Every structure is written in C-alpha cells, then in structure tokens.
Amino acid sequence: MTAPARRGRPGHSLDSLLEVAVAVFNERGFEATSMDELATRLGVTKSAIYHHVPSKVELLRLALDRALDGLFAVLDEPGATTGPAIDRLEHVVRGSVRVLTAELPFVTLLLRVRGNSPVELAALRRRREFDRVVTDLVRAAETDGDVRPDVDPAVTSRLLFGTVNSLTEWYRPGRGLDADALADALVTTTFSGLRTAARPTPREALR
Numbered sequence: 270m271t272a273p274a275r276r277g278r279p280g281h282s283l284d285s286l287l288e289v290a291v292a293v294f295n296e297r298g299f300e301a302t303s304m305d306e307l308a309t310r311l312g313v314t315k316s317a318i319y320h321h322v323p324s325k326v327e328l329l330r331l332a333l334d335r336a337l338d339g340l341f342a343v344l345d346e347p348g349a350t351t352g353p354a355i356d357r358l359e360h361v362v363r364g365s366v367r368v369l370t371a372e373l374p375f376v377t378l379l380l381r382v383r384g385n386s387p388v389e390l391a392a393l394r395r396r397r398e399f400d401r402v403v404t405d406l407v408r409a410a411e412t413d414g415d416v417r418p419d420v421d422p423a424v425t426s427r428l429l430f431g432t433v434n435s436l437t438e439w440y441r442p443g444r445g446l447d448a449d450a451l452a453d454a455l456v457t458t459t460f461s462g463l464r465t466a467a468r469p470t471p472r473e474a475l476r
Contacts, residue, residue, distance in 0.1 A: 281311060283321045287335070290328045291374045299329055299378075300385070326388055333382065333392040336375040339368040340399055354409035355416060358429075359460060361403060363452040365433050370440065370448040377437045400426060417465045429459055 289311055293302050304325055308315045322328055343349060343364030349357050369376045379396070382389045407422035407429075416425070432455060440451065 281313060281317065281321075283331075286311065286318065286321055287328060287331055288374070290325075291332045291378055294329070294332070295374055295377055295381070299325075326386065329378075329386075330388045330391075332375055333379055333388065336368070336372055336379040337392060337395045337399075339372055339375075340365060341395070343368060344399070344402055353415065354406050354413055355464065358403070358406040358410055359456055361406065362429060362433065362456060362459075365430070366436070366452040366455060367448045369433065369436055370442060370451065373437065373440070373442065376434075380434055380437055400430070403430065415465060416463055425463065429463075432459055 290302075290307055293307060293310055297306070302325070304315050304318060307325070307328075308318055311318070322331070343361055346360065346364060348360035349364065351357070379392060382392050382396075384390045384393050404423050404426040407416060407425045410416040411418050411422060416422075436451070436455075440446070
C-alpha cells in the first residue's frame with residue numbers, strides 16, 4: 270500500500286521531489302546517492318525532504334511502484350482481457366511501450382534493480398508476476414495456433430520484453446518518434462516472426 274502523501278511545503282510537491290530523486294538515482298545509483306545530495310539538487314534542506322517521505326528507501330519504493338503500477342494497469346485494460354490471445358499480447362506490448370515512454374526515468378530505474386534490499390526484492394517479485402502473465406498469453410496464443418510452436422513461450426516472452434526494455438537505452442522523448450510510432454515499429458518487427466497465420470493484426474482489421 271502506498272502511504273498517503275503529506276501536505277508539501279511551498280516549492281516542491283512529492284511528485285516533483287520524486288522526479289528529481291529518480292533522475293539522481295539513475296545518474297549515480299541508489300546506494301551512492303545521499304540525502305544531502307538530493308537536498309542540494311532540489312535546493313532545499315533535508316528536513317524539507319523528510320516532510321514528504323521518511324527515508325531515501327521510501328523514495329525508491331514510490332518510484333518503483335510508479336513504474337510497476339503503470340505496467341499492471343495495462344493488464345487490466347479491455348484490450349488485454351478480451352479477444353484472441355495474440356491480440357491481447359500485442360495490446361500488452363503496445364501498452365508497455367506507452368508506459369515506458371511516459372515514465373521513462375522510472376522504468377529505467379526499475380530495470381536496474383538487482384534485489385539488494387527488501388524494496389528491490391518486492392519489485393522483482395512484481396516484475397516476475399508481470400512476466401508470468403505475458404508468458405501465459407504467449408502460451409495461449411500458441412494453443413490457438415496463432416504463434417509458432419517451435420519456440421518456448423517463456424523464451425518468446427523474454428525476447429519480446431527484452432526488446433521493449435532495450436528502448437530505455439536509446440529512446441529519448443521529443444525527438445520525432447512518439448509512443449504510437451515506436452509501438453508500431455516494435456510490433457511490426459517482432460510479431461512478423463511470431464505469428465503463424467496471415468490473420469490481420471488488430472490495426473489492420475480496422476482499416
């Protein structure tokens with residue numbers, strides 16, 4: 270459960286504090302970042318930070334939950350819960366690209382987690398649960414005859430989301446490629462080798 274946000278002091282909300290903290294965590298690493306450095310970057314005192322959160326660890330937890338909550342929200346969307354499994358899988362991939370582009374620093378931080386603390390271990394457990402749902406979708410699509418059966422579903426899932434996750438290494442917002450165009454390119458290049466039938470994709474069927 271996310272702790273209720275306290276009323277912020279003038280100048281910084283919890284959201285703005287979190288955005289700066291995530292930027293510093295990504296630059297220096299979580300362990301190497303001190304509360305003194307966060308206060309300097311924000312231009313506030315440490316007590317001003319503690320007015321919002323009790324610790325640096327709480328900032329990490331909030332940041333990781335923001336990325337994970339976005340991904341799990343995609344799984345609850347109608348496009349991920351109804352229709353053929355292959356179409357639901359494509360929806361989840363597109364939605365994950367959308368989350369990544371909208372929350373790029375937060376997803377980048379999530380992908381760097383290695384389980385060095387209880388907060389990181391909890392985040393890894395949620396990532397594994399997300400991976401399990403995606404693998405089940407691949408398996409269901411294979412059963413439907415829409416995904417080639419010669420690749421293990423878990424491997425297919427890892428390859429798909431390895432490609433999605435690699436976007437954190439080079440994608441930069443505002444450089445001429447929006448989330449939809451990025452998702453189109455990714456789906457075109459990955460699903461062309463994944464599908465077994467010439468059945469139209471959801472977007473092709475609407476044309």
